Amino acid sequence: MTRTPFLPRRSLLASTAALLAAPSIVRAQGKEPLKIGSALPLTGSQAGYGNDFATGWRQAVADVNAAGGILGRQIELITLDTQAEPQLGINAANRFIGVEKLPMFYTAWSAVVKAQAPIANREKVLMINDGANSPEIATLGDYVYTAFPLAEVDITKLARYVFTTLGKKTAAVLYINNDTGIDAAKLYRDTFIAAGGKIVAFEAYDPKATEFTGMLLKTRAANPEIVHVHGLTADTPQVIAQMRQLGMTQRITSYSAAYNPKLVQQLGPAAEGIIVTSLAPGVNDNPNVGKFLDRWKAEQGRVPNGLPYVQYQYDMVYLTKALYEYVDKKGQVATGDTLREALLTIGTFDLPMTGQMVLDGHRVNKPVYLLTVEKGAFVPLATL
Amino acid sequence: MFEPIILAQILWTGIATAAPFVLLTVGFALTLKVTGLWNFAQSGQMAIAFYTMFYALNGLGLPLFAAVALGVVFTAGAAYLIEVCGLQVLRDRQSGNLTFFIFTLILSEFIIYVITLVFGTEPETLYRSILSPIDIVGGIAISDWDKTGIGMTAIGLIALYVFMRYSKEGQFLTAVADNARLAELYGISARRAYRVVAIVAALFIVAAMYLIGSHGWIVPNSPLELVLSAVIGTLLGGIGRVFAAAWASIFLALIQSFSILFIGSRWQNLLLYGFLFATIILFPRGVRMPRFRWAR
């Protein structure tokens, strides 16, 4: 991809001296924009999230550029549409690498990440996941890393919390029959059982289903103390709505996809008591978040879809900045290998919206914030 | 799990949920009966129906009856245009089955892409809330939506029956369905019949989309799935037998609903397709379908 230039040691020392002596010359020369690539669903059924993610990126790029950019270079953001589809994800990855010549790019949505992984590994380009949570992502290859905590982080903590703190001994798990649901549901089940609880119903539903009566009646008959619903933004409210309509009054837990104001709006009083996880600090945990929300309300007139995810998108620009600065400090050219080494060496990053990110091999560990719906609004419940 | 109350609940909710699909199947089967055409363009009409009502309710803030009226106007209008400018042209050219299939399918895709351009791809519901008030009757949860759905379907079926049996227009439709050439000899215009059935089907489509859209989410691509269930019901009921198709729809929905007692919910779709496939294979209609003589 990019060749490390061959320089005899003497001229290397000489040029380094020259560089250090004349930083302004370097600044003036490094004016061509620094491109960052982000693959997102800008159309398709996930576009509601994807577009807000892209807005978060643009806001961060604007902020960093206003403060001088990365290494004096203005950032040029390149977003490519994946529609959350693997095939388009592959095209996007090839575009980033082959056309834009990027040494690294960001991506999200588990199916897309999995499809792009072989390309990143083959081309030795650093690929960072910033929104998908399939546990498989940790094993996709040497050049595939995640900045977003994978399912085992929040789901396991949630399952344990439900058993130990909430004291529920029996639980039901209802999950969407795709990547997102299957892995997470198994995690919840295994953790809950390991903690000492019992899973009395474990049902998958088709992603295109709109009617869940049979499944819910089966669940109702099993009489769980609590129900965990693991779906996507469109189906989760329907499952919950039909649950309530069938007379199931149990408390419901879900994950970050349910942390969505539209859900409360669609469900009304049926949403009371729902517990969701968030992998990003809230307004009370991090002062930047409040300002971020105000900015959204001023610029877009509403709060973002999937606020915690958007916080991560924002922070990715800062992560990139840290990596490029490290590589530059070492006098290297930014390639997949050097950036990857930077990522592993630095290991701990302080990011403005999501707090500290600690890399753990191909995983990251973050605190999990639990929220619950009270009087029609999400309020913090606990931090794990 | 096999207690009467639970079975009764599954029965009730199964029938209620089947209601909109019965409507779609009836529209589709009726069109097939009269025109001999598997009209996949109806999935485009479903998209038009939903998004017109959606825009009227949420974008324009119109009251319900106005939104539905607008939906009827646009959907029936589209159906009429498709019939006159598209299907009749192909008929005049004596085009084969495949051409009709390609035309109707691609036209639907075209309509859906245009709608995607205008409305985007976020899942939408007609109303902000998808919950509907519930009464508990004898231990069974009965929602207002259930009642609306079953009521609308019953009225629709009865109205259709009366229309087909007792009204002139309806009788003409039956005549054309049986033998278009012969009907022409009696002064019944086949073309007119095709247009009338296009509009009647549109009414059923609007009713169905109202029900579906107030109960769950729709994306522009959803109608492509919905038309499949109409096809399956039509096949199972038998070509030319509209009311049998309606019963078949209910039967299929109940099979799916009750199957939950024995298999995991994620296998329900497979059951449906398996049924479809088995039906066609086990009920072979001979090597050739009777070719309908097009009346010009």
Add this chain to the structure above:
Amino acid sequence: MDYPITIAISIAIYTILAASYNLVLGYGGLSTVAHPIFFAVGAYTAGLMAVDFPEIPAFVNVIAGMGTAVVVSVLLAGSSLRVSGDYLLIASLGFQLGLLQLIKNLEFTGGPGGLSAIPSTLVGPMRGPAFLAICGAAAVACVFVVRAIVNGPYGRAISAMRDEELAFTALGRNAMSMKIAIFAIGCGMAGGAGGLYAYYFQYVSPDQFDVLASAAILTMVVLGGMGTVYGPVVGAVLLLAIPQAITFLQLPPSIMAPMQGIIFTLLVLAFLFLRPAGILGTKGRPI
């Protein structure tokens, strides 16, 4: 470098799909829409064998993919080719969707998440060009096989069967076995394309083989000219290259994706009405 090569490889693979579909549909007159499922069968077979039995060489797995596709096609054909016309259409649709559901619900296929991490057979910078050569050669071979079948005496028999089946049978020819043969050949080729796909992209997802894929292949065939040998090639090139070209126009993405769809469906509709024989078709040939 990889970007145009990937597009070219996709074109080659879809040329095989379009040409083989044309054999079945345009020449054989068998209105099925299940072509993508044989693509899927080939891809999954080759992919699964590559993952589970890494010692077996790649071309054997691709052949195995073709073989499995042929077997599945004979199953479908044997049971449903007795019915014809619209019934076959719907039966094939049901078969395709049913089999896809099955794939999504089985664990060993990777479930709905798809089959990932298919091992790479060729490595190094020449991987792209090497694959392009292989897929290109396969595409050329496929088109020539179709041409040979169609232009020879067998081809005349096929036309006779398609256009006047009753007379054909009355003359003592066996329409059923001919239909099954054509179907098997066409679907086998699709299976081979699937094997190649699995090895190049190293990831197979069930969602890429649904009704929209059927419509795409159908569009390629119709646009290029159904019942012509080179028409599907033209269709494949157009349908794959033009959307990529449009993405370089820097349109806002919310407009771009539906715009591509609108352009293509309008093209097909226009052709259907103005030039039903397609780009390469001869005017007046009825379909």
